[in-house]
Amino acid sequence: MSPGGGAAAPHGSYDVIVVGGGIAGSLVARRLGDLGRRVLVLEAGPAAADPEAGHRAALRTYLTAGAKVPGSPYVPSPEATWPEVTDLTGLPSGGYAAEGHLIQRGPLPYASGYVRVNGGTGNVWTGLTPRMHPEDFRTAEFGYGRSWPIGYDELEPHYRAAEYEIGVAADVDEQREHVGLPFPEEYVFPMRALPASHLDRIVAARLDGRRLADPATGDPVVLRVTGTPHGRNSTPDPLYDGGAGYVPVGAHGRPDPGSRCLGSASCIPLCPSHAKYTPLKTQARWSDTVTLVDRAVVDRVLVDGNGRATGVEYLAWNASGPVTRRTVSADVVVLAAHAVENARLLLLSGLANRSDQVGRNLMDHPVLLTWGLLPEPVGPYRGPGSTSGLEGFRFGPARRARAPFRVEIGNWGWVWAKGPVDGDVAELLRTGGEHGRGLFGEALRTAVRERLGRQFTLQFEMEQEADPANRVTLDPDRRDALGLPRPVVSYDLSPHVKEGMAAARQVSDRIFALLGAEDHTDHPAGPAWPGRFEHRGTTYAYRGAGHAAGTHIMGDDPATSVVDSDQRCWDHPGLYAVGCGSMPSVATSNPTLTMAALALRSAGAIARELTARDRPAVITPGDAP
Ligand SMILES: Cc1cc2nc3c(=O)[nH]c(=O)nc-3n(C[C@H](O)[C@H](O)[C@H](O)COP(=O)(O)OP(=O)(O)OC[C@H]3O[C@@H](n4cnc5c(N)ncnc54)[C@H](O)[C@@H]3O)c2cc1C
Ligand code: SF4
Numbered sequence: 001m002s003p004g005g006g007a008a009a010p011h012g013s014y015d016v017i018v019v020g021g022g023i024a025g026s027l028v029a030r031r032l033g034d035l036g037r038r039v040l041v042l043e044a045g046p047a048a049a050d051p052e053a054g055h056r057a058a059l060r061t062y063l064t065a066g067a068k069v070p071g072s073p074y075v076p077s078p079e080a081t082w083p084e085v086t087d088l089t090g091l092p093s094g095g096y097a098a099e100g101h102l103i104q105r106g107p108l109p110y111a112s113g114y115v116r117v118n119g120g121t122g123n124v125w126t127g128l129t130p131r132m133h134p135e136d137f138r139t140a141e142f143g144y145g146r147s148w149p150i151g152y153d154e155l156e157p158h159y160r161a162a163e164y165e166i167g168v169a170a171d172v173d174e175q176r177e178h179v180g181l182p183f184p185e186e187y188v189f190p191m192r193a194l195p196a197s198h199l200d201r202i203v204a205a206r207l208d209g210r211r212l213a214d215p216a217t218g219d220p221v222v223l224r225v226t227g228t229p230h231g232r233n234s235t236p237d238p239l240y241d242g243g244a245g246y247v248p249v250g251a252h253g254r255p256d257p258g259s260r261c262l263g264s265a266s267c268i269p270l271c272p273s274h275a276k277y278t279p280l281k282t283q284a285r286w287s288d289t290v291t292l293v294d295r296a297v298v299d300r301v302l303v304d305g306n307g308r309a310t311g312v313e314y315l316a317w318n319a320s321g322p323v324t325r326r327t328v329s330a331d332v333v334v335l336a337a338h339a340v341e342n343a344r345l346l347l348l349s350g351l352a353n354r355s356d357q358v359g360r361n362l363m364d365h366p367v368l369l370t371w372g373l374l375p376e377p378v379g380p381y382r383g384p385g386s387t388s389g390l391e392g393f394r395f396g397p398a399r400r401a402r403a404p405f406r407v408e409i410g411n412w413g414w415v416w417a418k419g420p421v422d423g424d425v426a427e428l429l430r431t432g433g434e435h436g437r438g439l440f441g442e443a444l445r446t447a448v449r450e451r452l453g454r455q456f457t458l459q460f461e462m463e464q465e466a467d468p469a470n471r472v473t474l475d476p477d478r479r480d481a482l483g484l485p486r487p488v489v490s491y492d493l494s495p496h497v498k499e500g501m502a503a504a505r506q507v508s509d510r511i512f513a514l515l516g517a518e519d520h521t522d523h524p525a526g527p528a529w530p531g532r533f534e535h536r537g538t539t540y541a542y543r544g545a546g547h548a549a550g551t552h553i554m555g556d557d558p559a560t561s562v563v564d565s566d567q568r569c570w571d572h573p574g575l576y577a578v579g580c581g582s583m584p585s586v587a588t589s590n591p592t593l594t595m596a597a598l599a600l601r602s603a604g605a606i607a608r609e610l611t612a613r614d615r616p617a618v619i620t621p622g623d624a625p
Contacts (some may be wrong), residue, residue, distance in 0.1 A: 001104065010040050010291060010293055010328055013257070013274065013311075013328075013329045013330060013331075014038045014039060014040040014329070014330040014331075015032070015037040015038045015039065015330060015331055015332065015610055016028075016029075016032055016037055016038070016039045016158070016279055016330055016331065016332045016334060016606060016610075017039075017040050017041075017042060017311065017312055017328060017330040017331075017332075017333050017334065017350060018039060018040070018041045018042070018334045018336055019042050019298045019312065019333070019334065019335045019337050019345065020041075020042075020043065020044070020120060020335070020336040020337035020338065020341070020342075021041050021043040021120060021279065021292060021338060022119065022120025022121060022122050022279055022336060022337075022338060023059050023119045023120065023121075023122035023264055023279045023282075023592060023595065023596060023599075024577075024578045024579040024595055024596070024599045025043075025120075025279075025334070025336030025578070026122075026279035026282040026283050026286075027162075027165060027279075027282060027596055027599045027600055027603070028336060028578060028599050028602065028603045028606070029041050029283075029290045030165070030205050030282050030283075030286055030287075030290070030573070030598075031600060031603035031604075031607070032290075032316055032603055032606060032607060032610075033286050033287035033290035033349040034287055034532035035607050036289060037288070037289060037607070037610060038289050038497040039213065039289060039290045040291050040293065040295050040328060040330065041290065041291065041292045041293070042296040042298050042314055042328075043118045043293065043294045043295075043296060043409055044079075044080040044116050044295070044296065044297040044314065044337070044341075045074075045077065045080045045115075045117035045118055045120075045294065045295070046077065046080075046117055046118065046294050046295055047117075047118030047119075047292060047294035048118070049610070051251075051252040051280060052224075053251060053252070054453045055251075055252075055270075055274075055279055056255055058073035058074060058123075058258035058270060059270060059272065061073050061075060061570040062269060062270060062495065064484060067086055068420055069084055069085055069086055069113075069269075070085070070113060070115065070121075070124040070165060070269050070546070071084050071113065071115045071269070072269060073123075073124070073269050073270055073604060074115065074117045075296075076116075076149045076394050077317070077319070078222040078321070078480075078589050079295070079297060079315070079317040079480075079481050079482050079578075080116040080117075080297060080317075081100070081101045081115060081116070081118045081308060081414050081480060081481075082101055082115050082294075082306050083100050083101040083102040083112075083113045083114065083115055083321060083340075084100060084113045085099030085111065085112070085113050085543075085544070087099055087101070087102070087113070088104075088109050088111060088530040088531075089527045089530055089531045090308040090331075090525060090526050090527050090530040090531075090532060091526075091528055091530075092523070092525055094525040094532055094539075096108075096109045096530035096531070096532075097530075098128065098530075100521055101480075101487070102340070102486070102488070102489050103109060103475055103478060103486055103487070103488040104488075104489050104490075104491070105488055105489070105490050105491070106470070106490040106491035106492050107491075107492045108491055108493055108531055108533060109438070109491065109530045109531050110182070110362065110364065110489045110544065111131065111366070111530065111531045111542065111543055111544030112322075112364050112544030112545060112546045112547065112548060113184070113544075113547065114338050114340065114341075114546065115545060116338075116341075117482065118161070118280075118283075118294050119278055119279045119280045119283070120279065120290070120338060121338065121546065122278050122462065122592070123269070123270070123278050123280070124268055124269035124455065125208070125268070125546070125592065126267050126268055126384065126385050126386075126590075127168060127231040127232050127271075127276045127346065127384065128228050128229070128230060128231070128384075128385075128386065128408075128590045129163070129168050129170075129228055129229045129230060129231045129498065129590065129592065129593040130179070130228060130229050130406075130589040130590055130593065131152075131175070131179075131181055131229070131586070131589060131593060131594070132152065132155075132587040132589050132594050133152075133179065133180065133181065133394055133395050133587070133588055134151065134152035134153075134180075134181075134182070134559065135392075135395045135399075136395075136463075136585060136587035136588055136589070137150070137151045137587075138151070138581040139399075139463075139465065139584075139585045141169045141442060142397075142400045143400050144400075144465045144494075144496050144553070145463075145466050145584075145585050146361075146466045146584040146585060147584065148412070148554065148565075148584050148585065149554060149565045149567045149584075150584075152181075152182070153182075155594070155597050155598070155601070156182070156183075156184075157328045158597035158598070158600050158601045159593065159597045160184075160187065160568040160601045162593055162596035162597040162599075162600055163189060163190060163229075163593070164190060164246075164556065165282065165596065165600070166231040166277045166586070166593065166596060167190050167191060167231065167232075167233060167246070167248055167249055167277055168189050168190055168191065168225065168229050168230065168231055168593070169190070169191035169192060169193055169194050169229065169230045169231075169232060169233070169234035169345065169612030170184050170191075170193050170228075170229035170230065171188060171189070171193040171227055171476030172187055172188050172189055172250075173517055174193070174227055175226075175229065177393060178224050178226040179391045179394075180304070180395065181224060182492065183185075183269065186242065187241045188237045188240055189237060189238050189240070189476030190236065190237065190240050190246035190248075191235060191237055191240075191248065192233045192234050192235045192236075192237050193227045193229075193234065193235045194230050194232070194234050194261060194384065195387075195388055196225070196227060196229065196381075196387055196388055197379065197382065197383050197387045197388070197409075197411045197413055198378055198379035198382075199374075199378040199379060199380065199409060200225055200227075200387055200388040200409055200411075200443075202374065202376070202378055203225055203388075203409055203456075203515065204225035204388075205515075206223070206514055206515050207223040207224075207225060207390075207511065207514055207515070208224055208225060209222065209223070209224070209245040210222075210223045210514060211223070212507060212510050212511075214366065214393070214398045215402075215502070215506040215507065216398045216402040216499065216502070216503050217397060217398045217401060219396065219397065219398060220311060220544065221393060222392055223390055223398075223506065223511075224249070224390070224391070225388045225389075225391065225409065226388060226390070226391050227387065227388050228386060228388055228389050228408070229259075229593070230384060230387075231276065231277035231505075231509060231592075231593075232261045232267070232271070232275045232277065232384065233248040233250070233259045233260055233275040234260060234261060235260070235575070236248055236257060238412075239257055242496065244289070249277075249281045249285075249438070250299070251274040251280070252274075253280070253281045253283070253284020253285045254280075254284075256274075259273065259274060259275055260273075260275060261273075261275040261276070261383070261521055262275065263382050263383040263384075265381055265382055265383060265384070265385075265411070265412060267384050267385055269623055275538045282443035289443035293316075293483055294334070295316060295317050295318060296314045296315070296316050296317075297314055297315045297317065297324075297484070298312045298314040298337070298345060299313060299314065299315060299345070299348055299482070299484050300313040300345075300348060301333055301335070301345065301346070301349040301350050301351055301572075301575060302327070302329075302425070303351065303572055303575070306573075307571060307572050307573065308335040308572065308573045308574045308575075309330075309332065309572050309574035309575035310329050310572070310574075311327060311328050311329075311330055311333065312327070312328060312333060313326065313327050314326055314328070314484050317482070319608055320422060321603055322436065323330055323482060326365055331574060331610060331613060332518075332574045332575075332576065332606050332609065333350070333574060333575050334576045334577075334578055334602075334606070335552075335575075335577045335578065335579075336579055336599070337362075337579075338548065338579060338581075339362070339548035339549055339551045339580050339581035340362075340472055340489075340548055340551065340581075341487075341550075341552065341580055342434075342551065342552055342577050342579060342581045343359040343472045343487075343551035343552060343581060344359075344472065344474065344487045346358045346483065346552065346562075346569075346577065347359055347433060347472075347473070347474050348474065350370060351569070351571065351572060351575070352562055352563075352569040352570070352571045352572055352577070353562070353571070354551070354570070355558060355559055355560055355562060355570070356559055357468065357552075357553055357560065357561060357562050358551070358552060358562055359471045359473055359551050360468040360469075360471040360550075360551070360553070361466035361467065361470065361471070361550035361551065361553045361584075362470040362471055362472055362489065362491060362548065362549075362550055363465070363466060363470070363544035363548070363549040363583075363586040364544050364545055364546075364547050364548060364549070364586065365461040365462060365463070365464065365544075365547045365586060365590075366461075366462045366464060366493060366497060366501070366531070366542040366543075366544065366545075367459055367460065367461050367462070367542055367543045367545050368405075368459075368460040368504045368505065368518065368540065368541075368542055369410075369416060369417045369457055369458070369459055369460075369502050369511075369521070369543060370458045370460070370464070370474070370505070370508040370512070370521040370539070371410075371414050371417045371455065371456065371457040371519075371520055371521055372455075372456065372460070372512055372515050372517040372519045372520050372521065373454040373455060373456075373517060373518045373520065374454050374456055374515060374516070375454070375516050375517075377449065377453040377454055378452065378453070378454055378455070378456055380413035380452065380453065380455050380456060381412055381413055381415075381452070381454070382411065383411050384411065385408075385411060385412050385416075386408040386409055386411060387409070387411060388409050389406055389407050389408045389409055390406075390407040390409070391406065391408065392578070393405050393504075393507065394406055394502075394588035394589075396586070397574065398503075399463075400488060400497035400547075401499060402500045402502070402503045403463050403464065403465075403496050403497045403499065403500025403501075404462075404463050404495065404500065404588045405460045405461055405463065405503075405504055405506060405588065406460075406461045406588055406589065406590075407458055407459070407460055407461075407504075407507070408458070408459040409456070409458065409459075410456060410457030410458065410459050412457070413452055413455035413457070414455045414520075416457060416459070416543065417457055417521075418528075419528075420553075424448075424451055424452060427446060428444055428447050428448065428451070429444065434443070435609070436594055437550060441598055445468065453577055456484075456517070458508055460500075460501075460507070460508070460510065460605060461545055461588075461590075462497050462500040462501060462542075463497075463500070463585065463586060463587060463588050464494070464497050464586055465494060465496060465497075465585065466491070466550050466553060466584060466585060467492075467494060469490065469582060470490065470491050470492060471490050471551075472487050472489055473487075473488045473490070474486070474487065474488065475487075475488045477481070477489060480509040486557075491588065493533065493542070494533045498533065498535040498540070500534075500600040501535065501540045501542065502535055502536065502538065502540070505538075505540065506520055508521075522575065523539065523540070528542040530619060531544070531584075536623065544589070546584060547590065547591050547593055548580060549580035549581060549583040549586040550580075550581060550584070550586065551578075551581040552569075552577040552582055553581075553582065553583075554567065554582040554583065554584050555584060558570035558571070561584075562577065562582075563576070563577050563582050566601065566602050566605035567582045567598060567601075567602040567605075568602075568605065569597075573596060574603075574609075576606065578595075578598065578599045578602050579595055579599070580592070580594075582598060583595070583598075
């Protein structure tokens with residue numbers, strides 16, 4: 001690793017430049033480095049020279065942070081800022097105000113953030129890794145959005161490769177039977193499924209096998225609590241890889257057969273025990289042909305007269321020194337800077353936009369949260385944020401009429417909906433004020449158990465379709481600390497998504513009734529709910545899932561898409577844009593496993609391109625003019 005600002009510049013020419021050291025960039029670099037390719041990774045944010053010291057510093061920063069939000073383990077540098085969920089505030093009138101890295105100009109707010117430090121958003125993600133459903137690749141057949149130029153079958157081997165790299169824990173039979181995913185007959189996941197939480201078991205006992213009429217079509221949907229695949233260490237499956245087994249990766253990329261998820265419930269932002277996958281684990285296993293330069297903000301992709309990518313320009317910054325502009329060249333340039341920043345970089349460079357689709361089609365999974373109290377203690381605030389879900393609303397003809405959705409059963413009480421539990425405890429302790437109860441000792445313990453021990457949340461994650469009007473543009477007048485135009489977002493929810501929210505709310509009501517739960521859901525106008533809208537006379541509110549997608553959309557026609565099915569920019573040989581930005585639909589699954597599968601697939605295409613370049617041209621007499 002070389003520091004960017006002020007230190008020696010990388011020299012010579014590289015086979016590949018990767019812009020961004022998140023999950024997508026780290027996987028591409030690993031695959032190409034393993035093939036002996038000279039890869040330079042340019043990372044906008046800082047990287048810790050010693051990963052253990054970096055991990056401890058991030059934990060300390062998190063513990064002392066006032067607001068516990070995804071980016072709170074890191075202190076944003078003015079040179080590489082990022083949007084945080086706290087940038088948005090709901091107004092008493094029901095509208096929203098936005099400040100921070102993203103300038104928001106849409107009717108509704110884009111309610112998600114990301115992180116710009118080495119490792120990117122993958123440092124702080126939850127780590128849920130479901131696959132897309134085969135139907136998710138064909139949304140246009142259901143009358144909305146865009147279909148993919150490739151299908152499930154074509155991506156399937158790359159899913160397996162991604163599950164190996166991330167180290168996924170799941171039960172293949174359950175995924176086959178209850179989600180409807182095809183797998184090769186002998187396949188097992190690298191690690192066994194995580195155990196269901198106490199809450200999952202209580203919910204399963206009351207819901208499994210029950211039928212609900214789909215609110216949109218009246219068709220019956222069978223409820224089945226189904227384990228979610230996880231990118232976190234459980235018990236390795238000895239049957240993996242035909243009996244070869246799997247060795248989990250622990251702290252800083254070390255093989256660690258003993259490391260397990262301990263259920264400490266702080267997956268967002270950081271797993272103290274290194275059970276959760278982060279790109280830093282992949283980086284630790286990079287070959288020595290991969291070089292990371294941190295504090296290097298790429299602001300321009302360079303092309304030659306034929307439009308072929310030749311390298312990049314970047315701004316090397318350092319907290320104590322001047323910013324320096326540098327140029328570096330390579331045969332292939334891979335943008336892996338996150339869906340929003342990839343679009344920003346293409347727009348800054350004026351490239352790849354023959355289709356006028358760069359920055360458009362911004363998607364997320366708008367999330368409806370409903371929360372309540374079960375009659376008995378459910379043991380919340382243990383384990384990953386969600387260990388199981390209900391998958392039956394993801395597919396089928398109902399998606400013609402409403403957005404399909406996954407339902408996550410939330411293990412972390414009301415924390416996503418109402419904020420950390422400290423507020424509740426402070427209220428119970430406080431002697432004064434309107435709600436102060438002045439409790440201590442046994443009385444306090446009983447009240448905490450009563451107030452917190454029965455909490456649960458349902459998280460309904462809507463598929464949002466590609467809509468060219470939802471977009472990222474640049475504001476030339478409002479610039480960041482490096483003088484670069486800031487990204488502007490225009491965002492709204494379609495009637496299809498709003499119908500999905502309305503259906504989800506009805507499903508929630510039915511589930512709460514089956515569970516015998518008290519419903520405490522409340523989305524008042526005001527600071528906590530910036531994403532709020534009326535639909536058919538009812539008010540709904542949503543949160544963002546952090547699943548930005550679509551901004552350099554993939555397709556089979558250069559006139560209507562930015563990248564092809566290898567994530568190669570149609571307009572520029574040697575230029576790839578990888579990440580969720582390529583996804584034509586954000587689908588009904590959390591997107592990162594699919595993104596990782598696509599990244600590994602692209603690494604294969606890049607390797608073939610470089611091999612073709614290496615091969616000397618053979619000129620035979622017949623070729624002579
Ligand atoms: C709170 C949260 C929870 C999530 N949980 C899940 C989940 O459970 N499951 C799931 O599937 N997905 C989840 N996601 C989404 C997931 O984190 C993203 O899909 C994934 O991390 C994107 O990876 P990436 O490599 O494309 O981008 P990033 O991880 O954002 O990495 C991009 C990198 O590029 C760098 N960069 C940016 N601009 C430049 C530039 N100009 N020059 C150089 N470098 C640059 C950044 O610093 C960063 O390191 C979650 C997201 C959030 C916010
Ligand atoms: S529940 Fe705890 S141990 Fe498990 S992945 Fe999350 S933070 Fe790590």
